Amino acid sequence: MNPASAPPAVVGVIGGGRMGAGVAQSFAAAGSRVVVVERDGSAAAAALERIAAGLRRAAEHGTPARPSELGVPDRVTVVPAIAELPHDADLVVEAVPENAALKAEVLAAAEQAVHDGCVLASNTSSLSVTELAAALRLPGRFLGMHFFNPVPVSALVELVLAPDTGAAALGAAIRWTHALGKEDVVVQDSPGFASSRLGLALGLEAIRMAEEGVADPEAIDTAMRLGYRHPMGPLRLTDVVGLDVRLAIAEHLHATLGERFAPPRLLREKVARGELGRKTGQGFYRWR
Structure with missing residues (x-):
């Protein structure tokens, strides 16, 4: 080497x-x-x-x-x-x-x-x-x-x-x-750095779209995978990262960067129910 x-x-x-x-x-x-x-x-x-x-x-x-x-x-x-x-x-x-x-x-x-x-x-x-x-x-x-x-x-x-x-x-x-x-x-050093800040902005907007009934999670994710060549849609990625982790980051960025990072109601409700994503078997998707 x-x-x-x-x-x-x-x-x-x-x-x-x-x-x-x-x-x-x-x-x-x-x-x-x-x-x-x-x-x-x-x-x-x-x-x-x-x-x-x-x-x-x-x-x-x-x-x-x-x-x-x-x-x-x-x-x-x-x-x-x-x-x-x-x-x-x-x-x-x-x-x-x-x-x-x-x-x-x-x-x-x-x-x-x-x-x-x-x-x-x-x-x-x-x-x-x-x-x-x-x-x-x-x-x-x-x-x-x-x-x-x-x-x-x-x-x-x-x-x-x-x-x-x-x-x-x-x-x-x-x-x-x-x-x-x-x-x-x-x-x-900046709140959320580059990756978390941009990734969270996309993820929170996808959650808001699901909350508003714009489309179901799979449709939202498919749009980003096929339309923008993301390897994984933002809602499936949220499940992999953990909804509790996403919520904690959102709360931190909300406090430091303002209202555009306010956690959606749906995210708070899912975390309160223990629907944390892949690690608990249920998030925006059901996991084995």
């Missing part, structure tokens, strides 16, 4: 949910040793099973295995505390829920566990990386690395810069993104 695109040797991932497991799987498949932080034994087992399931899906879909992918499970370990992250980690990615206080807390704890040259990153899809950086002693090492779901097969990583993000941290993040076989886009 070209050293310019080599993956980080050691990666820490805080949180082993769907996104964290996908990040861990991707770096392990590229050849990194990965340490995932999860709070207890059952959560640790669930994280490892998510990674194993991701590998099985890749095999079922006929994705050719790279030599670096052999032995991926052996390169992933789970520890119960942030303090147990490896001191020599090159990169730590937090992938905990979209709560600014929680993210700031885990990032500050991670900074205490690793050496000063380690890059710290947040997988936030909408929260201010500038505000998260304020929790750190060395904010120049920090940036947003916004991965997309499902991480192993997505082609994009959105790199989000806070005012203090250093050139070394950005350069490393770009190299590591390419080592994963993904493309990067670099954006300045």
Whole structure:
């Protein structure tokens, strides 16, 4: 492998949910040793099973295995505390829920566990990386690395810069993104960044159209797939992302950018009923 695109040797991932497991799987498949932080034994087992399931899906879909992918499970370990992250980690990615206080807390704890040259990153899809950086002693090492779901097969990583993000941290993040076989886009910190802001605007309007009876969800999605060549319609994508996640982002952008991001009534009602999309079996579509 070209050293310019080599993956980080050691990666820490805080949180082993769907996104964290996908990040861990991707770096392990590229050849990194990965340490995932999860709070207890059952959560640790669930994280490892998510990674194993991701590998099985890749095999079922006929994705050719790279030599670096052999032995991926052996390169992933789970520890119960942030303090147990490896001191020599090159990169730590937090992938905990979209709560600014929680993210700031885990990032500050991670900074205490690793050496000063380690890059710290947040997988936030909408929260201010500038505000998260304020929790750190060395904010120049920090940036947003916004991965997309499902991480192993997505082609994009959105790199989000806070005012203090250093050139070394950005350069490393770009190299590591390419080592994963993904493309990067670099954006300045702004509510929703580029991807969430534009994606949410389309998704909220599609929800309003469904709420008003303009068309049923499948018709709305088909119009965007066939008319605009979107790989997935905005309502099916909302189901995949999670209606609760979309609502949280909408509320954040509504507070920061104004009425155009006000959550539709239908979105609030579905979340209140527990219709969160694919993860609960029901959203705008019924899922197995």
